[in-house]
Amino acid sequence: MQTLKHSLLARFLSIALAIGIISNMINPMIPQPLEAVFILVVTVLVWFAIKAVLPLIDRLTKHQVKWIIIGALGLMLVGQILVLHYLPVTVYHDPYRVLSQADQISHGNPVWQSTYFWRYPNNVTIAYLLSVWLKFTNLFGLTTNMSLHILSILTLDTFIMLMLKTMYQISHKNRHILFGGLAFMVFTPFAYTYFLQVFYSDLPSLLLLLITFSIIYFWPEYTGWRQWAAGITLVLAVMLGQLLKPNIIVLIPAILMVCAVLFYKKTLSLVKILIPTVLIVVGFGLSVPAKQAIFSETNYTKDEAFELPTVSWIAMGLNKDSRGTYSGDDIGTEIQIPTKSERATFETKVAKERIQELGPFGLLEQRTIKLGIFLNGANPHTFYNGGLQAAPAWKAKHSEFLNYLVSIIYQVGTILLFANVMVRAWAWRPKLNSQAEMTTLIAIVTTLGYMAFHSLVWETEPRYGQIILPLVMFVLAALPAPQFSEKSFGKRWRYVMPAIAAIALFASAAFLSDYYPKKQIVAAQRSQLSTQYGARAASLPKRSVVTQKVTLNGPAKRVSVQIHEGSTFEGEIINLKTKQRYVLKQTAANYIYEGHLPAGDYQLSFINHQNKDQLADVVSTKNYKLAPYPLVINDKANPHASLVYKIQK
Numbered sequence: 001m002q003t004l005k006h007s008l009l010a011r012f013l014s015i016a017l018a019i020g021i022i023s024n025m026i027n028p029m030i031p032q033p034l035e036a037v038f039i040l041v042v043t044v045l046v047w048f049a050i051k052a053v054l055p056l057i058d059r060l061t062k063h064q065v066k067w068i069i070i071g072a073l074g075l076m077l078v079g080q081i082l083v084l085h086y087l088p089v090t091v092y093h094d095p096y097r098v099l100s101q102a103d104q105i106s107h108g109n110p111v112w113q114s115t116y117f118w119r120y121p122n123n124v125t126i127a128y129l130l131s132v133w134l135k136f137t138n139l140f141g142l143t144t145n146m147s148l149h150i151l152s153i154l155t156l157d158t159f160i161m162l163m164l165k166t167m168y169q170i171s172h173k174n175r176h177i178l179f180g181g182l183a184f185m186v187f188t189p190f191a192y193t194y195f196l197q198v199f200y201s202d203l204p205s206l207l208l209l210l211i212t213f214s215i216i217y218f219w220p221e222y223t224g225w226r227q228w229a230a231g232i233t234l235v236l237a238v239m240l241g242q243l244l245k246p247n248i249i250v251l252i253p254a255i256l257m258v259c260a261v262l263f264y265k266k267t268l269s270l271v272k273i274l275i276p277t278v279l280i281v282v283g284f285g286l287s288v289p290a291k292q293a294i295f296s297e298t299n300y301t302k303d304e305a306f307e308l309p310t311v312s313w314i315a316m317g318l319n320k321d322s323r324g325t326y327s328g329d330d331i332g333t334e335i336q337i338p339t340k341s342e343r344a345t346f347e348t349k350v351a352k353e354r355i356q357e358l359g360p361f362g363l364l365e366q367r368t369i370k371l372g373i374f375l376n377g378a379n380p381h382t383f384y385n386g387g388l389q390a391a392p393a394w395k396a397k398h399s400e401f402l403n404y405l406v407s408i409i410y411q412v413g414t415i416l417l418f419a420n421v422m423v424r425a426w427a428w429r430p431k432l433n434s435q436a437e438m439t440t441l442i443a444i445v446t447t448l449g450y451m452a453f454h455s456l457v458w459e460t461e462p463r464y465g466q467i468i469l470p471l472v473m474f475v476l477a478a479l480p481a482p483q484f485s486e487k488s489f490g491k492r493w494r495y496v497m498p499a500i501a502a503i504a505l506f507a508s509a510a511f512l513s514d515y516y517p518k519k520q521i522v523a524a525q526r527s528q529l530s531t532q533y534g535a536r537a538a539s540l541p542k543r544s545v546v547t548q549k550v551t552l553n554g555p556a557k558r559v560s561v562q563i564h565e566g567s568t569f570e571g572e573i574i575n576l577k578t579k580q581r582y583v584l585k586q587t588a589a590n591y592i593y594e595g596h597l598p599a600g601d602y603q604l605s606f607i608n609h610q611n612k613d614q615l616a617d618v619v620s621t622k623n624y625k626l627a628p629y630p631l632v633i634n635d636k637a638n639p640h641a642s643l644v645y646k647i648q649k
Contacts, residue, residue, distance in 0.1 A: 009448065011425065014422045014425045014426040016371060017422040019368060019372055019375065020371070020374075020465075021419060023375055024376055024377055024418075025415070028323065028369045029325075029373060029376075038508040038511065039412065041508070042412055042504050042508050045497070045500055045501040045504050045505075046412055047416060048497050049500070052497040052498065053494055057176065069178070069182065073160070077153070077157065080191060083196060084152075084153075088145075088388065089387065090387060090525050091197075091386075092386045094200065095199065096528070097116045097117075097533070098126050098130065100113065100621055100624065101113060101117065102128070102130035103622045106131040106132075106135045106138060107138070109622075110297075110299045112299075112300060113536075114529045114533035114534045115533045117300065119533070122246060124294060124298065125244060126200070126201045126244055128297065128298050131298075134623075143623055144622070145624060145625050152195070155199075155203050155204055157191075162207070162210055162211070162214070163185065163210055166474065170217060180476070184416075188410050189381060189406045189410045190380070193406065198384045198385055201244040201245055202463065202466060205248070205467060206466070206469060206470050208248075209467070211233065211234075212234060212237050212238060212280070213442075213443055213470070213474055215276065216234075216276045216435075217435065219275070231275070235282050238279075238280050241283075242283065242284055247450065250450055251280065251446055254446040258438060258441050259277075261432065262438065267431070267432050270434070273438060305340070308331075308334065309340055309341075309347060312330070312347045313459050314347075315348075315350045317370065317457065318358065319354065320357070320362070320366060323370065324373070325461055326461060327459075331532075334347065335532070373460050374451060374462070375465045377410045377411050378407050379406075381406050381407070384463070386521070386525075386646065389524065390523045390550070390628050391520075391553055392553055393599070396552075396553045396649070399521075400514075400518060401509050403518075403520070404509040405506070409505070412505075417476065418472070420476055421476045421479070424482065425475065425479060427482035428479050439478070440478040440479060444475055446471055447468050447471045447475070450468050519558075519648045520648060520649050521647070522553070522554050522555075523553075523645075524647065525626055525627040525643065525645055526646060527619055537615035538618035539613050540615070541613050544607070545607050546606040546607075546631070546633050547605050547606075547631075547632045548630070548631050548632065548642060548645075549603050550603070550645070550647065551601050551602070551628065551629075552600060552601075553599055554599050555599055556597040557649055558592070558594050558647070559573055559593040559597070559646075559647050560590050561590065561591045561643055562589055562590050562617050562643070562645070563589060563591055563606065563643075564589055564614070565589035567614040568586065568614070569586075569591070569606040569608055570607040570609055571583070571604075571605070571606050572605045573605070575602055576600070577601065589617070591606075606643075616643075618631065618641055619643075620642075623640065625640060626641070630642075
């Protein structure tokens with residue numbers, strides 16, 4: 001009998017995930033060896049705790065499993081609602097610019113507010129699709145905030161339930177896999193931080209990718225109208241996926257590569273890949289006229305005077321100082337160059353110089369670091385948000401500890417997920433004669449494609465790596481577990497080990513928050529369109545008075561308010577109870593106060609004493625509430641306007 005060979009591509013995935021495991025212990029951006037030790041210890045203890053409780057899972061009846069899943073999902077939903085209600089964040093950067101534009105379009109004003117969408121035309125699609133949702137919810141009188149919360153919960157929870165169902169089915173109803181997926185998605189920050197609090201293209205992209213692979217996997221089982229429905233869904237999923245995140249195009253070379261492997265193995269005829277492949281290509285093809293239709297519907301016209309050439313992102317990925325992540329300095333230099341062609345010429349030269357400077361070993365190091373960053377799961381609560389609008393007293397008091405706790409839980413969860421997939425992929429010996437193995441290999445190659453794109457070619461960020469989560473969980477469920485002789489834990493350890501792991505987790509977060517203290521935000525409103533994208537400042541007449549109430553549920557040490565460079569106001573922050581006034585000193589565009597501020601209600605106050613109108617960076621929307629309290633200009637309150645401020649302890 002011929003011995004089956006290991007899959008080389010699966011082993012490449014194992015090596016890449018090993019780098020991801022290391023990066024989740026030693027942050028490639030800011031290495032902190034002591035943090036790595038604590039994360040390693042907590043990870044090992046959590047792994048022991050999981051092994052200790054597995055026999056309990058095995059003894060559950062089907063009825064008990066069903067109600068545990070339903071109960072966990074129900075508690076998750078309650079937790080999500082509580083998070084959205086008590087811990088609203090201030091959304092900033094790309095997601096805010098998208099939601100602000102969508103908010104405006106949904107109210108019948110398709111005028112593009114800034115040059116942002118000329119620079120990043122790919123985000124026109126998500127702005128338009130979001131505006132369609134907002135138009136629908138406007139019919140019921142919902143605020144944009146509430147509409148976004150509902151959309152986030154619907155999309156995120158649909159993904160979680162479909163992911164759990166898919167994992168259970170393709171693992172042949174393996175309870176360990178089911179509870180593992182449940183633990184990662186429900187009992188880590190996955191369901192309560194970025195994907196819940198900030199709606200952006202990342203979340204629907206996860207769902208669309210999962211739908212795509214689920215349909216490919218189960219394609220032979222579809223007949224009659226179900227096959228027609230699955231085919232149409234596949235086309236739409238790929239089309240929308242391409243419109244939202246063009247890097248899903250890595251799916252095409254992944255399928256072609258797998259087809260080549262199957263052809264070489266002479267097993268191509270044993271799988272049903274032709275029709276799904278044609279439908280996927282049709283989906284990609286339809287995305288082109290769909291994008292043009294959206295441009296037409298929204299009166300959007302590209303302007304290459306603002307657009308960045310592709311080589312810009314390649315050059316940025318070679319920036320050693322930024323470790324291949326987004327570089328504001330690179331962008332700042334480039335936008336001074338007048339035309340797209342000149343920018344392309346300049347960035348091509350920069351890319352060549354950086355390649356020469358790095359050399360062969362430097363390039364290898366740079367790309368390894370970029371892969372580590374891509375796979376890093378630290379601080380998911382900071383992705384695309386500028387902090388809580390007003391941290392509750394308990395959060396303000398323990399913010400450093402809680403932030404470390406959130407980060408460690410997600411890093412440990414990511415490490416254990418990667419480790420399980422790494423072991424299974426390394427040991428995998430596929431026959432490649434079934435739809436299941438073929439789809440699994442496509443998922444593996446697609447995952448490698450995303451990794452290669454952001455480590456070898458493009459710039460990278462930890463947030464980008466979240467796109468591979470449905471693929472990694474899919475592969476985890478699809479691959480068989482290698483057989484090891486393992487010693488089981490005694491009965492008493494089934495309860496002791498989880499307790500030890502929990503104590504270690506909380507103790508690690510407490511120690512690290514004291515050892516590596518960081519500035520924490522007590523209150524903030526940082527949403528803005530940004531002056532770099534031509535955002536229009538508000539013109540305030542002479543003797544205008546601008547005020548806004550802010551609540552500090554904990555003491556603070558620093559206040560920063562962005563007004564406008566070149567404008568001069570009298571700035572103060574006033575304690576509304578004691579009437580004590582604290583002067584805000586002007587530094588370029590910002591007004592700063594540094595000193596002790598006790599908890600309480602305050603008022604930011606700015607007076608234009610100049611004998612002329614002055615500009616101020618006031619942010620306003622149609623139906624989106626930016627801050628807990630309205631902005632008041634000359635005694636006129638606007639609940640959909642705000643100053644830009646950050647208050648830290």
